Every structure is written in structure tokens, then in C-alpha cells.
Amino acid sequence: xxxPNPKADFSIIIDFDKGSINPGRVFESMAGLIMAFQxxxxxxxxxxxxxxxxxxxxxDIEKSSLKTWLAYTIRSIPDDAINDLDYKKIIGxxxxxxKYIILHRLEGKAELTDASEIEDIQFELVEExxxxxxxxxxxxxxxxxxxxxxxxxxxxxxxxxxxxxxIAKIGTPNGxxxxxxxxxxxxxxxxxxxxAERIENKATMILKVKKPDYLGQSxxxxxxxxxxxxxxxxxxxxxxxxxxxKHDVRPGDCLKARVKTTLKYxxxxxxxxxxxxxxxxxxxxxxxxxKQTSLHDEEE
Numbered sequence: 256x257x258x259p260n261p262k263a264d265f266s267i268i269i270d271f272d273k274g275s276i277n278p279g280r281v282f283e284s285m286a287g288l289i290m291a292f293q294x295x296x297x298x299x300x301x302x303x304x305x306x307x308x309x310x311x312x313x314x315d316i317e318k319s320s321l322k323t324w325l326a327y328t329i330r331s332i333p334d335d336a337i338n339d340l341d342y343k344k345i346i347g348x349x350x351x352x353x354k355y356i357i358l359h360r361l362e363g364k365a366e367l368t369d370a371s372e373i374e375d376i377q378f379e380l381v382e383e384x385x386x387x388x389x390x391x392x393x394x395x396x397x398x399x400x401x402x403x404x405x406x407x408x409x410x411x412x413x414x415x416x417x418x419x420x421x422i423a424k425i426g427t428p429n430g431x432x433x434x435x436x437x438x439x440x441x442x443x444x445x446x447x448x449x450x451a452e453r454i455e456n457k458a459t460m461i462l463k464v465k466k467p468d469y470l471g472q473s474x475x476x477x478x479x480x481x482x483x484x485x486x487x488x489x490x491x492x493x494x495x496x497x498x499x500x501k502h503d504v505r506p507g508d509c510l511k512a513r514v515k516t517t518l519k520y521x522x523x524x525x526x527x528x529x530x531x532x533x534x535x536x537x538x539x540x541x542x543x544x545x546k547q548t549s550l551h552d553e554e555e
Contacts, residue, residue, distance in 0.1 A: 287413030
């Protein structure tokens with residue numbers, strides 16, 4: 256199916272439940288999907304030649320359903336990268352087809368339960384690289400299972416604001432592929448599918464609070480040095496007191512805590528991901544402007 260917009264390479268369509276509350280969810284999801292696709296494009300191109308820089312360009316937006324037309328342009332293309340190939344056409348086609356492959360593979364699935372499902376996506380992406388002559392590039396490497404997991408997770412997160420009455424899909428020259436709104440997954444669950452070995456460590460750490468979880472249903476965001484980490488707090492007694500407002504913890508404050516770190520390694524011994532869990536809150540360190548830091552120890 257050719258794109259009706261002659262300048263566009265593909266479109267993202269969200270057919271939303273008209274008259275429903277929280278209309279901002281549609282725009283939030285659209286923005287999240289565009290950012291997820293931009294990140295996917297960088298990794299797909301990075302597996303071909305890291306010197307190539309793909310850019311998504313907004314061509315048009317239609318209303319009734321929210322439809323965004325997007326096109327590719329290529330900048331920073333090295334002179335020796337592609338020789339006499341029509342690189343813009345080939346790369347643009349490849350990036351669009353890869354999106355179609357991933358979404359088509361996820362259609363109709365209630366969950367992902369086997370690493371072979373990730374391997375099947377990887378195999379199809381490699382086959383598409385063969386079909387479009389991109390394997391002629393000397394530095395071509397297949398997109399790793401870890402990166403495929405990352406991008407499926409990012410797409411899933413971008414769809415979270417939508418309701419079960421909404422419909423989201425992409426339109427490509429290969430046809431339409433629907434986003435699977437019923438597939439609720441997170442990155443940790445996907446990482447477990449391709450994990451061969453786990454190594455656990457426990458340590459006392461001081462974590463600066465970026466974003467507390469006031470409802471107790473998700474993770475806290477912390478800064479540890481220059482790194483941002485997300486972690487659930489498994490200290491149920493402290494968490495219950497916090498939710499009852501017995502502890503005043505705000506962004507910028509710190510938690511001194513015992514933290515369990517789980518390192519996940521794949522079958523090729525590469526690090527897939529790191530899971531952080533706060534198992535015991537030892538102290539709250541409050542940041543008070545103009546005053547010294549105050550330390551409030553918790554009961555052991």
C-alpha cells in the first residue's frame with residue numbers, strides 16, 4: 256500500500272475514542288512512538304555504519320483520527336559508505352520495513368514467553384538487510400537481542416497512555432501493521448527471556464531521589480553519581496509509613512539504603528541489563544536550602 260502523502264515514507268495513525276476523557280493521552284502516545292522510532296532508527300543504522308545519520312521529518316498531520324506523516328532524510332553520509340547504491344531510498348525502505356516486521360511479529364500476542372520470539376524478529380531483520388543489499392556494508396552487524404528487547408519495551412511504554420478503545424497502527428508501502436495494545440510488557444520481563452546468568456550483589460548506597468512513587472505501584476527514579484537508576488522499594492514497613500506521610504521525602508532528598516543489584520548476562524556473556532531493588536531504607540537525608548544536610552535514621 257503506497258503512502259497517499261507522496262513525500263512521506265510512513266505514517267503513524269491513532270484512531271481514538273472520540274468524546275473520551277483525557278484527550279492528551281493521544282498526543283502523549285504519538286510523541287512517545289515517534290521518539291521510540293527515532294531511537295530504533297539509530298540502532299538499526301548503527302548496525303550498518305555508525306557514520307550514517309538518519310533523521311525523521313514531520314511532513315503532515317491529519318485530524319479525525321490523529322495521523323502523522325513522517326519522512327526520512329540522511330545527513331552525515333560518508334562518501335565511501337555506499338558507492339553507487341541509491342542509499343537514501345535503500346536506507347529509508349529498510350528502516351520502514353524493520354518497523355513493519357517488529358509490529359507484525361507482535362500482533363495478536365497476549366505475551367512474549369520464549370526467547371525464540373526475539374530471535375525470530377532478529378532473523379527477519381537480517382533477512383531484510385539481505386534483501387535491500389545492506390549486508391554489502393563491510394561493518395554490518397545484526398541488531399542484538401538486547402537492543403530488540405529495548406525497542407519493544409520503548410514502543411510498549413509509548414502505548415501505555417492509550418485506552419483499550421483506541422486503535423494505533425502504522426501505514427507503510429508494505430501495508431498496515433497494528434500496535435498491540437493488549438501486549439503489556441516491561442523491559443525487565445523481556446530481558447528475562449534472553450538471560451543466561453544472573454549475578455546478585457548487595458551494598459549500602461546513597462541514592463538521590465529524582466521521582467518518588469507516591470502510589471506504591473511503580474518504581475522510584477534515583478541518581479547515583481552521574482547515573483539514573485529506577486528501583487522498587489521492597490522495604491514494606493518503610494514504604495507503608497511513607498505512604499501514610501510519616502516520612503517526608505521529596506525530589507533532591509537522598510535515601511541511604513541497602514540495595515540488591517542483579518546483573519543479567521546473555522548467552523554471549525554480554526551484559527543485558529541491571530535490576531536495582533531497595534531492600535532496606537536505613538536513613539532519609541534531607542536537602543534543606545541554606546542549611547546543613549539533616550540525617551534521620553530509620554529504626555532497624
